[in-house]
Structures are given as C-alpha cells and as structure tokens.
Amino acid sequence: MDFIFIEELRVKAWVGIYEREKTGPQTVELNLTFGVPDSAAEHDDIGDTIDYAEVAARIRRELGERHFNLIESLGEYVVRMLFEEFGAPWVKLKVAKIGVMKDVRRVGVYIQRSRAGVVVPPTA
C-alpha cells in the first residue's frame, strides 16, 4: 500500500456546540493520509488510485453543507466518506479548529482507522 497525504487543507465548516458557531461557518484545518494501491504507480493511471484533488473538493463541499456539534463527529464523517465513497483501505485524519481557545493555536481530533482485515505497517 502507498499513502497519499494532504497537509494543512483549510476549509469552511459548520461545527461547534455554541450558538455563535451555529450562525456561520469557521475555518478548520485538515491533515489527511490515506492508503492507495501500489498498482497505481506501476500503471501510471489516475483510474487506479484515489484522486486527491477530488477528495479535497469533496471535503470542502460536504463540510460547507451540514452542521456538526462535535469536531469528533466531523472527523468521523470525513473518514467514513473516504472508506465508503473513495474506497480507501486505511485513513488517518487530524482536524483542528484554529484560535478558538485562549492561548491555544489549534484544538481538534486525531482519528486513525483501517478497513477490517487491512494491516498497515507502523511507519504509515
């Protein structure tokens, strides 16, 4: 398995438990790594892999269209999308709010998931 990464993707998302967070979107930052088949490199064909441009565009669209109370729920939504709609075998996601807590630059959640039966080396 190879791994595609997308770093510091900033998107507008509707997320938060407070009323002020339900009246408008805020910027969240995503760092995402997902598995793709090694065979993509062998055949040099975008059809054999997961198009990272499509992933980024899809995340941007989806997070602009719905509200999540918790950053954990937003993260789970993105991970499930990678599994179910892009067919990723393994996903690691860090998603953070920026500047929402005093003296804290970023706060958020890490999620790492494998499809059942997928074994990933510890270097991923």
Ligand SMILES: Nc1nc2c(c(=O)[nH]1)N=C([C@H](O)[C@@H](O)CO)CN2
């Ligand atoms: N575990 C969590 N704690 C908190 C969350 C969250 O999503 N998960 N969210 C908030 C508020 O929305 C906060 O980010 C607003 O500044 C507080 N705690």
